[in-house]
Amino acid sequence: MVRFQRRQAFIFCAFLVPFMTLAAPSWLTLSGIGPSWVVLWLLPWSLEYGPFSGALAGLYLGLVLDGISLDGATHIPVLIALGFWWGCIGRRGPLIDRSLILGLLALIGSVLVGLSLWVQIVFFQESALLNAFYMWGLRNMLAQAIITGLAAPVVCSWLLLLARRRRSSL
Amino acid sequence: MGGSNRSVIYGWRSLRRLWPWLLVAFSLCIVRWSKGAVFLDTYAFLTRPFWPGTAQRDWIKNGTQLEQESRLRLLEADNQRLRAMLSLKSSSKAGLISAAVISRSPNGWWQQIVLGKGSTAGIAQGDAVLGPGGLIGIIQSVTPITARVRLLTAPGSRIGVWNPRTKRHGILLGIGTNRPVIRFLDKDSKDSKSLSGDLLSTSPASTILPPNLPVGLIQTLDEQAIPAPEGIVQLIAAPEAIDWVQIQKF
Incomplete structure (x- = not known):
């Protein structure tokens, strides 16, 4: 019963991802850009529940984020890949939940999400070819990666703690 | 003596x-x-x-304002009548709907804002969204109680604009930065070149957007660009700081 409740709490936190993305609190931004909330949730989930749960969660969250964003690029492929990759890493050992490593993984994940969006916008939108590879995309990517990497040790650690309590209570 | x-x-x-x-x-x-x-x-x-007080001065001011408003109404009516004679679409202030901005991300990957009114308030896809000073975006999708706006700065945003001074048409392209790009459709003539500081507005003959809405000012212009001059545009209405917008039905 306790395990079920903990999992529910974790899943409930997933519902906060689109809301936080929409709210975009201005006090948690770097150069006007907030953290990648989907990365902050998907990382601990994948580390805890494995590659397939991670990939599935990536798919679901990708669908939701595509729904609340403008057309032109999709989050789905990169989130599936990230969920799967982090799930595989999580299966290897327990040392992965160190704060520094969590921050690093979140930073890499955010860079990959940004890179995926950047590539899609540059190559699939005609007007993008106007301005030599969209330097604003690089700025977005770096700013989001840094703020996500800084927020990850706090947010991801808390979510992992939520899941670990479940494990210890069994 | x-x-x-x-x-x-x-x-x-x-x-x-x-x-x-x-x-x-x-x-x-x-x-x-x-x-x-x-x-x-x-x-x-x-x-x-015993001099005439502020009340009398206000009366005179009100009278002047009333006169100017009346003249404006007459001119607008005249304008609408002439546009109707030319079979051009027209817009009117009666179609304005005010809505609060409930979510904004003007700087991220998606330059969009979400409004707190939707289809139940009469908002539809393609409606023009006005901030204080001019056009800021187009309604991209609506739900019963919300509407999502694609800002003019968003990658992939493109609208037709024109320079009222030189009467040249161009396309305003969003490239993700705060300043979209204007690409004119043809070269300026020697007599009437577009200049930095020129106002851009929606075309008076537009069938997609309300006509003659101010959009922005040309900030820099590259006249040597091929095939036609290109420039960077400073929008009049900055979406970063807008809490309320108006939606113009068209």
Whole structure:
């Protein structure tokens, strides 16, 4: 019963991802850009529940984020890949939940999400070819990666703690 | 001898009797010389409490404003009638809907804002969204109680604009930065070149957007660009700081 409740709490936190993305609190931004909330949730989930749960969660969250964003690029492929990759890493050992490593993984994940969006916008939108590879995309990517990497040790650690309590209570 | 002394004393006494009158005459000379300044100033000072108050000044201002509004209404009506004669689409202030901005991300990957009114308030896809000063975006999708706006700065955003001074058409392209790009459709003639600082508005003959909405000012212009001049545009309405917008039905 306790395990079920903990999992529910974790899943409930997933519902906060689109809301936080929409709210975009201005006090948690770097150069006007907030953290990648989907990365902050998907990382601990994948580390805890494995590659397939991670990939599935990536798919679901990708669908939701595509729904609340403008057309032109999709989050789905990169989130599936990230969920799967982090799930595989999580299966290897327990040392992965160190704060520094969590921050690093979140930073890499955010860079990959940004890179995926950047590539899609540059190559699939005609007007993008106007301005030599969209330097604003690089700025977005770096700013989001840094703020996500800084927020990850706090947010991801808390979510992992939520899941670990479940494990210890069994 | 004694007689002459008496006459001097008599003259002196008569002068002492006359001096007030001489003083009055001198004062009046000053009044005449100063064009009555003392009198006017004194009059103004004394009658100040009885001057027309702010109420009368407001009446005059209100009257002037009313006259200008009436003239504007007449001109707008005239404009609508002429547009109808030319079979051009028109817009009116009656179609404006105010809505609060409930989510904004003007700087991230998606330059969009979400409004707190949707299809139940009459908002539809393609409606123009106005901030204070001009157009900021187009309604991209609506739900019953929300509407998502694609900002003019968003990658992939493209609308037709024109330069009213040179009467040249162009396309405003969003490239993700705060300043979209204008790409003119043809070269400017020698007589009428687009200049930095020129106003851009929606085309008066537009069938997609309301006509003659101000959009932005040309900030820099590359006249050597091929095939036609390109420039960077500073939008008049900055979406970063807008809490309320107006949606213009078209």
